[in-house]
Amino acid sequence: MTITQTHLVTRSTRLLIIGSGPAGYTAAVYGARAALEPVLIQGLQPGGQLMITTDVENWPGDTHVLGPDLMARMEAQARALGVDLVADMVSCVDLSQRPFRVELDGGQLFLADSLVVATGANARWLGLPDEERLRGKGVSACATCDGFFFRGKEVVVVGGGNSAVEEALFLTNFAAHVTLVHRREALRADKTNQARLFANARVSVVWNAVVERLEATADDMALAAVHLRDLVSGERRRLPAEGLFVAIGHDPATALFRGQLEMDAEGYILTRPDSTATSVPGVFAAGDVRDRHFRQAVTSAGMGCMAALEAERFLAGHVSDAPLGVAA
Ligand SMILES: Cc1cc2nc3c(=O)[nH]c(=O)nc-3n(C[C@H](O)[C@H](O)[C@H](O)COP(=O)(O)OP(=O)(O)OC[C@H]3O[C@@H](n4cnc5c(N)ncnc54)[C@H](O)[C@@H]3O)c2cc1C
Numbered sequence: 001m002t003i004t005q006t007h008l009v010t011r012s013t014r015l016l017i018i019g020s021g022p023a024g025y026t027a028a029v030y031g032a033r034a035a036l037e038p039v040l041i042q043g044l045q046p047g048g049q050l051m052i053t054t055d056v057e058n059w060p061g062d063t064h065v066l067g068p069d070l071m072a073r074m075e076a077q078a079r080a081l082g083v084d085l086v087a088d089m090v091s092c093v094d095l096s097q098r099p100f101r102v103e104l105d106g107g108q109l110f111l112a113d114s115l116v117v118a119t120g121a122n123a124r125w126l127g128l129p130d131e132e133r134l135r136g137k138g139v140s141a142c143a144t145c146d147g148f149f150f151r152g153k154e155v156v157v158v159g160g161g162n163s164a165v166e167e168a169l170f171l172t173n174f175a176a177h178v179t180l181v182h183r184r185e186a187l188r189a190d191k192t193n194q195a196r197l198f199a200n201a202r203v204s205v206v207w208n209a210v211v212e213r214l215e216a217t218a219d220d221m222a223l224a225a226v227h228l229r230d231l232v233s234g235e236r237r238r239l240p241a242e243g244l245f246v247a248i249g250h251d252p253a254t255a256l257f258r259g260q261l262e263m264d265a266e267g268y269i270l271t272r273p274d275s276t277a278t279s280v281p282g283v284f285a286a287g288d289v290r291d292r293h294f295r296q297a298v299t300s301a302g303m304g305c306m307a308a309l310e311a312e313r314f315l316a317g318h319v320s321d322a323p324l325g326v327a328a
Pocket of ligand 1: 023044047048056
């Protein structure tokens, strides 16, 4: 990464947070309360992933809250504590020396003594014409988040890896029936997961098939069916379904840090065990950007809290500067 030489403004901060999802805002709240006067860069999606959902029913303290309302409250709390919120995105970082150099799209350069990376991850979607429009109306990428809404209903899961199998099994707790649609004739999921799947009478698998089209109800308010195409025979058929769970993976937003922070093969940032510390001392990673397993608002917020507390300790000189090994 090359930091350009000319900047409209250069500013220094003790704690810079990149990302305005639950992880970023929680790190900001803890950072502000530790008197670190944090600056938070909101990115292209202020509020993060919860801005594109409707009902959230697993955020502690709220029986029911709309995703955008929850994120507006988190933003308001950060503002009330004096966090400097910057509506811009980071275009380039240089972590090779401290202070770290972080350049924004708008031309500002930040010199940061410590950094919390909370840039999240994005679910991969199928790219079908009505998929985006029907999100929250039957189409989802998170069974843990939305499975509860499909009690007694027919649902389809697309994918063939461990996530898809785990999502399908989780959905059997609610759905009348789960159909797993996979484009190949064998699953990539591990054998134990496969055995559990095949033993479950509420799951059936459609092999060598893809979802080609989505069909909404007459009032356009919900998913009614998916249309499948058999990749071997070319045959098409309609499968009634009120839920479609796309489980074909996530892409962590880590391109900025490639070659500078240690990552796993899929680009998730690696951190030390029981810590948010990355391979670069003073850089902490929180939320979906380092978590391939849980991907929840509350776990992201928890990691945001850890990251700010660890940054505070780092800045106070309570931890070693030496790079330590990291682990998935
Ligand atoms: C449709 C949907 C429904 C969901 N429902 C639930 C639910 O009911 N309950 C639940 O617990 N979880 C739910 N989740 C999961 C939850 O939203 C995520 O686990 C959580 O938002 C992750 O938080 P995060 O802070 O790690 O990242 P994100 O929310 O992904 O936020 C990432 C932030 O980083 C910013 N960013 C990225 N790149 C840059 C850059 N270069 N410069 C500056 N900023 C950048 C973005 O603008 C964004 O603000 C849902 C997810 C989706 C997609």
